Amino acid sequence: MxxxxxxxxxxxxxxxxxxxxxxxxxxxxxxxxxxxxxxxxxxxxxxxxxxxxxxxxxxxxxxxxxxxxxxxxxxxxxxxxxxxxxxxxxxxxxxxxxxxxxxxxxxxxxxxxxxxxxxxxxxxxxxxxxxxxxxxxxxxxxxxxxxxxxxxxxxxxxxxxxxxxxxxxxxxxxxxxxxxxxxxxxxxxxxxxxxxSPPSPASLPTRQSKIVVSQGGGEIGKALLRAAVQTAPLLPDYQFLVVVSSRATAGEIAELQRLVQSSNVQVVSFLSNFQEHLQTAALSISLGGDNTLMDVISTRTPALAYPYAGNSEQGLRIEKLVGKGFVFPLTENDLVPERLSVKVRETIKQTYPQQAIAxxxxxxxxxxxxxxxxxxxxxx
Known part of the structure; x- marks a missing residue:
């Protein structure tokens, strides 16, 4: 008809x-x-x-x-x-x-x-x-x-x-x-x-020794990006792809670049193919925003999330996904290189949950x- x-x-x-x-x-x-x-x-x-x-x-x-x-x-x-x-x-x-x-x-x-x-x-x-x-x-x-x-x-x-x-x-x-x-x-x-969420890929490519660190579309999350850049020297076997917010100023990007002390860090201001990068990443580190979490779940990427204190919605969603093993939480105390590097290694070793999410x-x-x-x- x-x-x-x-x-x-x-x-x-x-x-x-x-x-x-x-x-x-x-x-x-x-x-x-x-x-x-x-x-x-x-x-x-x-x-x-x-x-x-x-x-x-x-x-x-x-x-x-x-x-x-x-x-x-x-x-x-x-x-x-x-x-x-x-x-x-x-x-x-x-x-x-x-x-x-x-x-x-x-x-x-x-x-x-x-x-x-x-x-x-x-x-x-x-x-x-x-x-x-x-x-x-x-x-x-x-x-x-x-x-x-x-x-x-x-x-x-x-x-x-x-x-x-x-x-x-x-x-x-x-x-x-x-x-x-x-x-x-x-x-x-x-x-x-x-x-x-964008549809899941039909098959996932091989994971690489790459960690995608993303700020999302807002202005919060600078502390998370700084912590990741400062942790990179402790994890020389991983490439860090650090994605700043599309709203970040040239000055803020330059400030982050100045913190880079190791050759395994790349700072970019926008990724048009974010989901494709996640498909090959060993780990996602993010603020756990709604869309980022969906990208992480649809690509079955191990994930660390640092919930923004001012957003109870994101905090509750992360807490629920933590309970099911899809995401692992970060606190303010984890944003120091020694602790963050341990969290990264622990999370990458975890077995990904079998449960499917709609x-x-x-x-x-x-x-x-x-x-x-x-x-x-x-x-x-």
Whole structure:
């Protein structure tokens, strides 16, 4: 049976880091098999967005969170935040190409409360232009714990607006109710789809004596990179590939280069083929960010993770994966060369767990949406 090509509107806003956008793009690649996708995004952006048939994207004027004051600010502008909000609203209005068959919103209403007005405005336009089309939410499996009153507001928004909540995670590792106490109230709309990861390679190449040390897309993690560079002389039989954040300045990269005391260290500012490097690595050392962990697991690479103290979500995910033997944790005390070198050797010797983790979330979300749309399901 030949079905018509669909049109999907996708909204993703990263206020810190790149993980949310990266995951969204993996889902979009799957959706493009049967739908044209219009992506509205803001916050941190990739240096090179993909150009794909059927894919349009709108990069909104950036709004980020100031980690010191916890206030929103527009990093590229001197205008007031109200002016930037108005510009974003106008840009969205010009970009949308009504009608759509479905909408996907990343994270909201479980997060992005500061963008609530913009998102609910978009929902209102959708209802006006398209009627009761399904709105899907796409959320990670671990939330930052919130007071009960805040959880009740999230629950109300799901009930009012969201057709299905797709949880990117594997309940055998972490269950949604561990960080969202009202999960039972939305059990009828909640589906675990597995982690959103690039597909596993059909076969893994031979591991080399290479250690990939990565900072991820944010500004944290400099201490981890410094520790790895200083540990390299104690592990001369390994090559260290140190990948700094795409946001690192030339000065920060030069500062790290100055610490290099051995010939087995290479500092790079970006790796387009990160997963391929992991496939041949003896070990990954990282902050244990969402996307890095998925890359590590899909390539079955032994891993050390140093969770960022300010992010309870990453800490809990790492703790759960440590419990299953997929990752080994680092603490601040381990960031001295003598201790880190011992941790490296111990972790490389460990037997990799046999248990499989559900990592095909992007394909699963795409397939489930396709079934809903072809079943003529009309929303809540």
């Amino acid at each position: 030949h079905t018509k090509r669909r049109k999907i509107l996708f909204y993703c806003q990263s206020l810190v880091g790149l993980g949310h956008l990266t995951s969204s793009l993996l889902v979009i690649r799957e959706l493009l098999a049967y739908a044209d996708v219009d992506l509205i995004h803001g916050g941190q952006g990739l240096q090179h967005m993909p150009e794909l048939p059927g894919f349009r994207q709108l990069r909104l004027p950036r709004i980020l969170i100031d980690s010191a004051s916890d206030e929103l600010y527009a990093p590229d502008r001197d205008d007031s935040i109200e002016t930037v909000w108005a510009e974003r609203a106008a840009a969205i209005e010009r970009f949308v190409d009504w009608p759509y068959d479905a909408v996907i919103v990343e994270f909201f209403p479980f997060g992005r409360r500061r963008l609530k007005k913009e998102i609910l405005g978009l929902f209102a336009s959708v209802r006006q232009q398209c009627g009761a089309i399904p709105i899907f939410c796409f959320v990670r499996e671990i939330l930052v714990p919130a007071p009960l009153a805040a959880e009740q507001r999230m629950l109300q928004l799901v009930r009012e607006h969201i057709h299905t909540v797709f949880v990117r995670g594997d309940p055998a590792i972490v269950r949604f109710e561990e960080t969202f106490s009202l999960t039972a109230e939305i059990a009828d709309r909640l589906v675990y789809v597995g982690y959103v 990592i095909y979330g992007a394909a699963e979300i795409s397939q489930r949406i396709r079934v809903i749309l072809e079943g003529g399901c009309c929303g809540n």
